[in-house]
Amino acid sequence: MKDLKTDSRRRGFLKQAMAVLAAGGFVPLVFAARQNLVHGLRVERHKDGVHLVFDLSSAEGHKLFSLTKPARVVLDLKDTSLAQGVKLNINHVGPVSGVRYSMRANNQMRVVFDVDQSVSTRSFPRIYAGGQQFVVEVLPKHSSQPAVPVKSVNQAPLTARDLVIAIDAGHGGKDPGATGKRGTHEKDVVLQMARRLEKLLQNEMGYKPVMIREGDYFMPLRDRVDKARKEQADLFISLHADASPNNKAHGASVYVLSENGASSEAARLLAAKENAVDLIGGIRLNDKDELLASVLLDLSQRHTIDSSQTVAGDMHGELTKLGQMHSGKVEQAAFAVLKSPDVPSVLIETAFISNPADEKHLLTKDYQTSIVESILEGIKGYFSKNAPADSFIARADQREHTIREGETLSGIAIHYRVRLSQLRQVNSLSGSNVRAGQILKIPGRGI
Ligand SMILES: [Zn+2]
The missing domain is CATH 3.40.630.40 (Zn-dependent exopeptidases)
Incomplete structure (x- = not known):
């Protein structure tokens, strides 16, 4: 499965290179360097913040930092570009309100996430059945204000521990x-x-x-x-x-x-x-x-x-x-x-x-x-x-996913490593028709 994917990526690269040659040009030198391709970006709710999940085989040598006025999180990726036809686009989820990106000198890709409050960040790689991912975690910084008591007793606390x-x-x-x-x-x-x-x-x-x-x-x-x-x-x-x-x-x-x-x-x-x-x-x-x-x-x-x-x-x-x-x-x-x-x-x-x-x-x-x-x-x-009730695993069934343009139900099932039938069941869906903007419940493990 993984090999096939790599293969088709390679073919995509060759096609690109040949198109440049056919147009009478030359293959730019940047293609000679090892190029990482971003194949997608998704947002997952995690604790009281979000996980920004890149489908990306390697983020070696990346830089992640925050800037203020306006508050934003910057991710610089070395030798990286967007895969053909992929657009980075996210809805406002948690503290993250939007995303922009640009190609910079030295084949570096800069991704900027706008945030609506001051946040802390960290990043880590993740392996899933379909390949490798790179995750940027964005959490709201805990304010020094005393916590406001939750209004509804039925409202579960948003933080969950590992x-x-x-x-x-x-x-x-x-x-x-x-x-x-x-x-x-x-x-x-x-x-x-x-x-x-x-x-x-x-x-x-x-x-x-x-x-x-x-x-x-x-x-x-x-x-x-x-x-x-x-x-x-x-x-x-x-x-x-x-x-x-x-x-x-x-x-x-x-x-x-x-x-x-x-x-x-x-x-x-x-x-x-x-x-x-x-x-x-x-x-x-x-x-x-x-x-x-x-x-x-x-x-x-x-x-x-x-x-x-x-x-x-x-x-x-x-x-x-x-x-x-x-x-x-x-x-x-x-x-x-x-x-x-x-x-x-x-x-x-x-x-x-x-x-x-x-x-x-x-x-x-x-x-x-x-x-x-x-x-x-x-x-x-x-x-x-x-799992203890205060753990993330116990609350995993409270995860949500906002569907973006072009996403399919089966693709989402693979992404979250859940069965398609489970995904249908918890969302009371019979077919595979979904629309952009629709919010899906993501079932936890063991359902
Ligand atoms: Zn022993």
């Missing part, structure tokens, strides 16, 4: 974790996978990944839990690689904290092994802390274990599609790292590093990617049903 996903790469520093026959250290492959998962989550609207361990250093288990709680994580995912004296053991496993210690002897031994790293760090949890902790856990952990079970089940289901599971169900064990009383927590043994074939897999980009993609699907599946 779900915080704590990604914990197991072990680190002087604790290498398990080591494979080829000398692969668990601490290294799990950090690589953690970074891949972080990247995937950064490209998802409504999610904010937080890396518990950001490099190759030792971190006691309790510190990991504390960091997740301090970041107010909605979910804690600990990534590991398994080891067994039986080098035929293979595949991934998903663990949650057991209510009464280990649910099986194997799980108990594994928990002892993963937990033993705290002794390496010279930190011994004293008995009193453990007793106090267990009382607190009794009080508050019942609900968290239920949530952990649910999200672990979703992840196990996704990982099973890879056909690499070690166990047919979610396992329970007394991992210290899973003992957050208020953060649903899951530990994933991504494969057996002690198994030569698994060890080889663990080193490949393909395997690492498929594992973290499955975990991501598990996360999204879980939060599509269980």
Whole structure:
């Protein structure tokens, strides 16, 4: 799909170049430079501001800044121009009232957004099924005036928060974790996978990944839990690689904290092994802390274990599609790292590093990617049903899209990654006829 698109873009470029030649001219030098084409611009409501979404493969070296009198946001794009036939045109949405653009020297394209108040901006790339996008987020600056109470109690607050996903790469520093026959250290492959998962989550609207361990250093288990709680994580995912004296053991496993210690002897031994790293760090949890902790856990952990079970089940289901599971169900064990009383927590043994074939897999980009993609699907599946009410994901079904000239219902469905049938359903549409200016509700995930 993506290749076809690139191909037709290339053909468009060739046609353009040949037309210039046929007209007796020459191909201008700018065509020789790598040219990024803007294929479209859309506006999405986001929190109390907007996302200005460019269909654009690269915005490398871009500059984004604000100017005043009149207030406007300026985006300078290097080696970029509009694709043939594309016009930039937006309705007044949120603080953004209009858009202008011009080509400048050095093949630079300047896009100016008029805003009706002072705003803060940031930008980030986004990947979706149809290709790459570049997003400029424009948010109204919070005024120092006290907030005016909302008039209607039914009116939902406009701000919604991102779900915080704590990604914990197991072990680190002087604790290498398990080591494979080829000398692969668990601490290294799990950090690589953690970074891949972080990247995937950064490209998802409504999610904010937080890396518990950001490099190759030792971190006691309790510190990991504390960091997740301090970041107010909605979910804690600990990534590991398994080891067994039986080098035929293979595949991934998903663990949650057991209510009464280990649910099986194997799980108990594994928990002892993963937990033993705290002794390496010279930190011994004293008995009193453990007793106090267990009382607190009794009080508050019942609900968290239920949530952990649910999200672990979703992840196990996704990982099973890879056909690499070690166990047919979610396992329970007394991992210290899973003992957050208020953060649903899951530990994933991504494969057996002690198994030569698994060890080889663990080193490949393909395997690492498929594992973290499955975990991501598990996360999204879980939060599509269980997102806290104040989160963007829970409110995603309040998104709106104002239809512009030339847009189609199916194009909009692809853009928001929703099914065409869902889009029709929530907007009570039977056919595909839409008109410019019409406002569509965009369904959230999991509808
Ligand atoms: Zn481990």
